[in-house]
Amino acid sequence: MKNSSSSCSSRKSEKQNAYHVIHKLPPGDSPYVRAKYFQLVEKDPEAAIVLFWKAINAGDRVDSALKDMAVVMKQQDRAEEAIEAIKSFRDRCSKHAQESLDNVLIDLYKKCGKLDEQIELLKQKLRMICQGEAFNGxxxxxxxxxxxxxxxxxxxxTSRLLGNLGWAYMQQTNYTAAEAVYRKAQKIDPDANKACNLCLCLIKQERYAEARSVLEEVLQGNLPGSGDLKSRSRCEELLNELETLKSATMEDAFIVGLDQLMKHWNHMRSKRLPIFEEIISYRDQLAC
Structure with missing residues (x-):
């Protein structure tokens, strides 16, 4: 009877473990585990957020609870609230969790359009890399x-952070700074996506020949990610934009040239006008 009870208990434990593995849930029945259950299984973000708060206040896996709660809040368009939560409770988290929280904050700033805060935090993370403090050494x-x-x-x-910094500068229409950052990122760890963003920077500065040269690197497959369907599609869109801008530039040049020609013609005509008047007057006299 004892063996049967033990066997039943073992099967129940195995079933519970399998359930947690299938749904990617941590074991146990703490507030954090229940929060993850409502987040991943029940798909009830509001209930999950309430339980994540309980987990933080109870000191239950605070590192994960704060980060996960912020992510769920962002999905619920509560990014401002998520920012305040991280700022208020990150001191309860371990040193190891701070870098992950910074990454979440960067996404939240981006979501809220807080470009200055996003740029400052990206610069701070880059300074930490330069000082050898990233990745906990x-x-x-x-x-x-x-x-x-x-x-x-x-x-x-480093290249990823520079890419994010370049994009933030682009949103501020600071194309000169964005270009400098993207060029630095490409030297460190080049890829097709950042090349397309660099091309866009150059287009915004009306440096079309340089922009085309950057795109050629992607089209020729010289950069990682060049074969990616999304990158090639974007590359083709930028090429089409360049062709349109080139045609518009040629049309503008023609119009400017035509305007100059008309001004010159009008100038010449005004000089000859008295002569024409004399000829017409002489012709009228002969007619009489």
């Missing part, structure tokens, strides 16, 4: 995207 860090883990080097992270 390690050469790589583990990142996650679409449920998959992968390693990120300091070089890749």
């Amino acid at each position: 390690k050469p790589t860090k583990t990142a996650r995207s679409h449920g998959k883990k992968f390693q990120v080097t300091v070089k890749q992270e």
Whole structure:
């Protein structure tokens, strides 16, 4: 009887473990675990946010609870509230969690259109890399995207941050600063996406020949990501824009040239006008 009870308990435990694995839930029944259940299984973000708050106040996995709550708030268009939450409670989080919280803050600033704050935080993170303080002093860090883990080097992270900084400058229409940042990013870790953004910077500055030269690198497949369908599609859109701008520039040049020709013709005509008047007067006299 004892063995049967033990076997039943074991099967129940295995079933619970399988459930947690399938739904990517942490084990247990704490406020944080329940919050994740409402976030991932029930798809009830409001209930999840309430439970994440409870987890933070109870000291239950505060690092993860604060970050996850901010992400859910962003999805619910509560980005301003998420920013305040991180600023208010990040001192309860470990040193190891601060970098991840900064990354979430950058996305939140971007969502709210707080460009100055976004730029300042990106600069701060770049300064930390220069001072050797990024990744908690390690050469790589583990990142996650679409449920998959992968390693990120300091070089890749530097280029990524520079790319984000360049885009923030673009939103401020500071194309000169954006160009400088994108060029630096391309020297460190080039890719097709940043090349397209650099091309856009040059187009905004009406430097069309340089913009085309940057795009050629992507079209020729010389950059990582050149074969990506999205990158090639964007590259073609930029090329079409360049062709349109080139035609418009040629048309403008023709109109300017025509205006100058008309001014010259009018000037010459005004000089000859008295002569024409004398000829007409003489012709009229002969007619009489």
